[in-house]
Amino acid sequence: MRIDRDRMLESIDRLAAVGATPGGGVTRLALSDEDRQGRELVGRLMEEAGLRVRIDDLGNMTGRRDGSGDQPAVVLGSHCDSVRRGGRYDGAYGVLAAIEVARRLNDLAVTTRRPIEVVNWTNEEGVRFEPAMMCSGVVAGRFGRAYVYDRRDLEGKRFEEELRRIGYLGSEGDRPGPAAAYLELHIEQGPVLEAADLAVGVVQGIVGITWSEVTVEGRADHAGPSPMELRRDALAAAAQVISAVEQLARRTPEAVATVGRLTVEPNVINTIPGRVVMSVDVRHGEPATLEALVAELEQVIAALADERGVGIALDRFWTSEATPFAPSVVAAVEDACRELALPSRRLWSGAGHDAKYMAEVCPTAMIFVRSRGGLSHCEEEFSTAEDLAEGADVLLNAAWRLADRAG
Numbered sequence: 001m002r003i004d005r006d007r008m009l010e011s012i013d014r015l016a017a018v019g020a021t022p023g024g025g026v027t028r029l030a031l032s033d034e035d036r037q038g039r040e041l042v043g044r045l046m047e048e049a050g051l052r053v054r055i056d057d058l059g060n061m062t063g064r065r066d067g068s069g070d071q072p073a074v075v076l077g078s079h080c081d082s083v084r085r086g087g088r089y090d091g092a093y094g095v096l097a098a099i100e101v102a103r104r105l106n107d108l109a110v111t112t113r114r115p116i117e118v119v120n121w122t123n124e125e126g127v128r129f130e131p132a133m134m135c136s137g138v139v140a141g142r143f144g145r146a147y148v149y150d151r152r153d154l155e156g157k158r159f160e161e162e163l164r165r166i167g168y169l170g171s172e173g174d175r176p177g178p179a180a181a182y183l184e185l186h187i188e189q190g191p192v193l194e195a196a197d198l199a200v201g202v203v204q205g206i207v208g209i210t211w212s213e214v215t216v217e218g219r220a221d222h223a224g225p226s227p228m229e230l231r232r233d234a235l236a237a238a239a240q241v242i243s244a245v246e247q248l249a250r251r252t253p254e255a256v257a258t259v260g261r262l263t264v265e266p267n268v269i270n271t272i273p274g275r276v277v278m279s280v281d282v283r284h285g286e287p288a289t290l291e292a293l294v295a296e297l298e299q300v301i302a303a304l305a306d307e308r309g310v311g312i313a314l315d316r317f318w319t320s321e322a323t324p325f326a327p328s329v330v331a332a333v334e335d336a337c338r339e340l341a342l343p344s345r346r347l348w349s350g351a352g353h354d355a356k357y358m359a360e361v362c363p364t365a366m367i368f369v370r371s372r373g374g375l376s377h378c379e380e381e382f383s384t385a386e387d388l389a390e391g392a393d394v395l396l397n398a399a400w401r402l403a404d405r406a407g
């Protein structure tokens with residue numbers, strides 16, 4: 001089965017016209033007038049595709065295509081809100097491709113056993129109201145509704161009032177699901193598929209992230225009269241820590257690690273640095289590997305502190321655990337690729353998506369489509385029509401597999 005490419009691209013063009021920016025991108029902040037206009041269009045497209053539309057108490061929109069049985073649904077979703085001057089594909093593509101899946105099943109008069117639901121999640125981006133992905137987070141039980149309702153934007157406007165103002169405050173009974181599986185199609189937002197010359201990637205999960213602060217305590221002293229062997233130079237030691245962070249990640253497959261922030265005291269040309277504070281961001285898909293990377297860094301730091309006679313402390317202050325996706329849904333996506341004779345590879349998502357929270361509710365996976373230059377969250381974000389069509393073909397066939405499975 002293949003989707004109708006021109007019909008899907010036309011829907012993408014229509015939604016991209018809502019909140020369009022002069023540079024070819026979109027600004028559709030959550031619960032803004034542009035978001036309302038976008039939702040109205042998405043609702044119309046859902047209804048034209050024969051989907052029954054319902055709105056829940058968080059503004060999440062669900063369009064349902066009945067199955068022959070009354071089992072939990074296969075849910076296909078993404079989001080139509082954007083960042084400021086964002087791209088036209090981030091989120092919108094996943095929702096519109098899912099609507100195209102429903103249209104194509106209608107064209108072919110396919111009845112699935114399980115219902116299929118298409119979801120437009122509210123406020124995935126978290127730009128206007130923090131945190132990101134809060135409405136799938138409520139559905140997954142991560143946040144309470146009252147917490148989300150009380151979030152305010154920079155002008156002090158409350159989430160709940162804004163949701164009511166745009167006419168999308170529905171009821172709790174109309175949340176998506178119950179879900180047998182969740183599948184999200186999204187642009188990659190990174191350069192891996194482009195480098196591998198592949199249109200489509202099978203996402204095996206969302207990486208774990210851990211943030212630490214490393215403080216190096218040396219001794220500030222005059223740069224002239226202090227012989228090299230008597231110094232305790234905090235910055236020279238910090239340079240070795242930075243190098244160790246890079247080396248650890250380089251020799252661990254699929255790991256990334258970054259020192260992105262550094263403060264040097266006293267930061268003076270003729271004074272030996274006495275104190276350095278730096279950030280360390282480490283990411284990996286396997287929780288055990290992430291732990292091992294941090295443990296190894298701690299060992300390197302202890303050895304360096306000894307060798308150089310400085311104090312080095314690592315304070316690990318934040319961790320977002322990895323979300324491995326369900327092997328059954330990942331396999332359905334890979335089977336769909338095989339059936340379409342489409343080469344693909346597995347990869348990890350380095351960014352969060354609503355799929356992260358849905359993975360706590362039901363078996364979940366994602367499909368990525370190549371982004372030119374790996375760019376996203378900017379007007380230059382671009383994927384070719386061919387790649388967008390191939391990603392949607394995979395969504396169609398994977399959804400059909402999942403929805404037709406008995407039980």
Ligand SMILES: [Zn+2]
Nearest residue numbers: 090091124186
């Ligand atoms: Zn997105």
